[in-house]
Amino acid sequence: MGFWRKDVIQPALARDLAEAEAEQWAVLARDGDNAHAYFALGALAFLRGDRWGAVSFYRRALELSPSWAPAHVELGRVYVVQGLYDRAWKHAREAEKLGDRSLVEQLERYPEVTRPPRSS
Numbered sequence: 001m002g003f004w005r006k007d008v009i010q011p012a013l014a015r016d017l018a019e020a021e022a023e024q025w026a027v028l029a030r031d032g033d034n035a036h037a038y039f040a041l042g043a044l045a046f047l048r049g050d051r052w053g054a055v056s057f058y059r060r061a062l063e064l065s066p067s068w069a070p071a072h073v074e075l076g077r078v079y080v081v082q083g084l085y086d087r088a089w090k091h092a093r094e095a096e097k098l099g100d101r102s103l104v105e106q107l108e109r110y111p112e113v114t115r116p117p118r119s120s
Contacts (some may be wrong), residue, residue: 019043035065039074046078054078069098076103085114 021044027037040056041062058075065071076091085107107114 017044017048033064035061039071044075051078051082067098067099069095072102073103
C-alpha cells in the first residue's frame, strides 16, 4: 500500500488539487468578487490540510455573500476541527437562520465537547 499511496495516489491528488486551484484563481482573475471561487478555494485549502487558509477563503466568501448558508457551514466545520467551538456555533446559528441546520445538528451530537454559547 505504501508504494501506491506515495508514488501513485498522492501525486495524482496533488495534481488534481493544483489544477482545481488554478481554475479558481482564473475565475478570480476575471471576477475578483466571485464568492463561489473563494468558497472552492476554501474547500481545496482544507483538503490540503491548510486550515487557516480555508478559514481565510471561507471568510472572504462570506464577506462577498453574507447570507450564503453553505459558506457558514463549512467555515464552522473548519472551526470545529480547530477546536474553536464558540466560532463554530456562531456560524452554525447563522446557517440555521438561513435554513441549513446541518452544522447545528452535528454540534448537538457532541454537547460534552462543543457546549453551545449561551443565548443573549
